Amino acid sequence: MSTSPRRTALDALHRSLGATMTDFAGWDMPLRYGSERDEHNAVRTRAGLFDLSHMGEITVTGAQAADLLDHALVGNIGGVGVGRARYTMICREDGGILDDLIVYRLQEREYMVVANASNAQVVLDALTERAAGFDAEVRDDRDAYALIAVQGPESPGILKSLTDADLDGLKYYAGLPGTVAGVPALIARTGYTGEDGFELFTAPEHAETLWKALTAAGEGVGLIPCGLACRDTLRLEAGMPLYGHELTTELTPFDAGLGRVVKFEKAGDFVGRAALEAAAERAESAPPRKLVGLVAEGRRVPRAGMAVVAGGEVVGEVTSGAPSPTLGKPIAMAYVDAAHAAPGTPGVGVDIRGTHEPYEVVALPFYKRRK
Amino acid sequence: MSNPQQLRYSKEHEWLSPAEDGVSTVGITEHAANALGDVVYVQLPEVGSTVTAGETCGELESTKSVSDLYSPVSGEVVEANQAVVDDPALVNTAPFEGGWLFKVRVTEEPADLLSADEYTEYAG
Numbered sequence: 285m286s287t288s289p290r291r292t293a294l295d296a297l298h299r300s301l302g303a304t305m306t307d308f309a310g311w312d313m314p315l316r317y318g319s320e321r322d323e324h325n326a327v328r329t330r331a332g333l334f335d336l337s338h339m340g341e342i343t344v345t346g347a348q349a350a351d352l353l354d355h356a357l358v359g360n361i362g363g364v365g366v367g368r369a370r371y372t373m374i375c376r377e378d379g380g381i382l383d384d385l386i387v388y389r390l391q392e393r394e395y396m397v398v399a400n401a402s403n404a405q406v407v408l409d410a411l412t413e414r415a416a417g418f419d420a421e422v423r424d425d426r427d428a429y430a431l432i433a434v435q436g437p438e439s440p441g442i443l444k445s446l447t448d449a450d451l452d453g454l455k456y457y458a459g460l461p462g463t464v465a466g467v468p469a470l471i472a473r474t475g476y477t478g479e480d481g482f483e484l485f486t487a488p489e490h491a492e493t494l495w496k497a498l499t500a501a502g503e504g505v506g507l508i509p510c511g512l513a514c515r516d517t518l519r520l521e522a523g524m525p526l527y528g529h530e531l532t533t534e535l536t537p538f539d540a541g542l543g544r545v546v547k548f549e550k551a552g553d554f555v556g557r558a559a560l561e562a563a564a565e566r567a568e569s570a571p572p573r574k575l576v577g578l579v580a581e582g583r584r585v586p587r588a589g590m591a592v593v594a595g596g597e598v599v600g601e602v603t604s605g606a607p608s609p610t611l612g613k614p615i616a617m618a619y620v621d622a623a624h625a626a627p628g629t630p631g632v633g634v635d636i637r638g639t640h641e642p643y644e645v646v647a648l649p650f651y652k653r654r655k
Numbered sequence: 656m657s658n659p660q661q662l663r664y665s666k667e668h669e670w671l672s673p674a675e676d677g678v679s680t681v682g683i684t685e686h687a688a689n690a691l692g693d694v695v696y697v698q699l700p701e702v703g704s705t706v707t708a709g710e711t712c713g714e715l716e717s718t719k720s721v722s723d724l725y726s727p728v729s730g731e732v733v734e735a736n737q738a739v740v741d742d743p744a745l746v747n748t749a750p751f752e753g754g755w756l757f758k759v760r761v762t763e764e765p766a767d768l769l770s771a772d773e774y775t776e777y778a779g
Binding site for chain 1: 689692693695696716718719721744747
């Protein structure tokens with residue numbers, strides 16, 4: 285077992301661009317190329333280019349591929365149309381979240397499951413185990429794909445100049461096989477930034493070609509390479525959860541305010557059904573803590589793990605926090621006791637290194653793009 | 656990245672200007688600013704307070720983390736840079752100039768401060 289971090293197919297390119305690299309889930313990934321604030325703002329106003337090759341692709345094929353995924357995941361995966369994608373979760377028998385996923389239905393009997401880098405092995409193992417008795421194959425395709433994302437309002441125009449694919453017909457959360465800059469790629473209209481954008485899955489040997497073509501196509505409209513630092517602030521502003529922060533095995537989708545991803549109406553049993561039905565009832569009758577947004581009145585930044593306080597009592601915990609380039613203030617997501625979770629609740633603060641700093645409780649997301 | 660020759664440096668990545676009338680200016684190096692990323696909040700020692708060489712006297716917060724600010728020398732703080740409090744990005748854009756942090760009337764200077772060349776080698 286090697287402990288040196290894995291490098292993506294674009295590693296040499298990142299280094300030539302002067303990226304600050306960081307270890308992320310066992311991968312050496314670009315944290316930022318220059319200023320993470322500039323990168324964040326580029327995605328909000330123009331376009332940004334990301335290497336996301338650390339994400340874990342798992343292919344599920346076979347006559348019962350849909351049945352397997354309906355059993356293994358909480359969503360109605362059999363109901364996803366060919367060429368469409370779905371945000372879903374994989375839970376344990378006790379309802380705890382193993383990972384949040386995007387599942388693409390590539391063909392009638394072929395799906396691609398995309399797991400977080402830190403959970404790819406866990407998800408692969410769980411799907412493999414849950415496939416017992418199904419006429420379906422679970423394949424580890426982590427090395428088969430590089431993943432490049434182009435995100436931001438200019439991204440449709442940039443991509444259009446490189447492909448004949450029908451991007452206007454490609455809705456949010458759809459994906460189709462195509463050719464971009466002369467190389468085969470799965471083109472998906474998905475992302476983790478709160479902006480319009482695309483994720484392009486391609487063979488690692490084509491990654492450099494694709495990256496360079498997108499860079500050239502975006503030059504005139506302000507596209508810049510973007511690292512994981514701004515990806516985190518972009519998703520935080522958009523109110524999107526991050527596994528290990530807002531989502532853990534200790535929480536069910538209902539605890540995270542994402543009960544809507546659990547589809548009890550689908551036929552047959554699925555892993556976690558009984559526990560999740562109980563969790564749904566609890567969430568209905570006596571919600572424990574709720575995931576809320578916090579906006580700073582001061583300038584100090586709340587961080588994951590800090591206590592949320594009210595009246596001198598601990599009433600919650602921060603799961604993610606960062607200075608928000610778009611709002612110009614520090615923001616955070618936090619699980620807060622229901623009694624203090626309503627937007628506008630007065631007297632809520634965060635214990636920042638011993639000082640109780642005041643925060644405004646707000647509904648998520650902090651930022652929504654104008655369609 | 657070049658570290659100005661006339662300054663001296665601490666292993667905590669602060670720089671110290673030569674004293675004028677007993678007062679030196681303190682800031683953090685470009686190397687430190689780059690490692691921090693975009694600085695969003697600066698807490699400086701108060702004017703009139705006493706700082707001690709090698710001990711914390713403030714903090715620098717960036718997108719990802721909080722770092723303690725250490726004083727490279729002992730003495731009395733005679734000025735804090737309000738411009739950098741108002742616009743912490745100055746630490747990134749001009750760490751050796753407009754992004755200076757505080758001025759101190761030096762009472763004691765550690766013997767192990769580094770020259771520019773020594774610091775350049777130390778910071779790698």
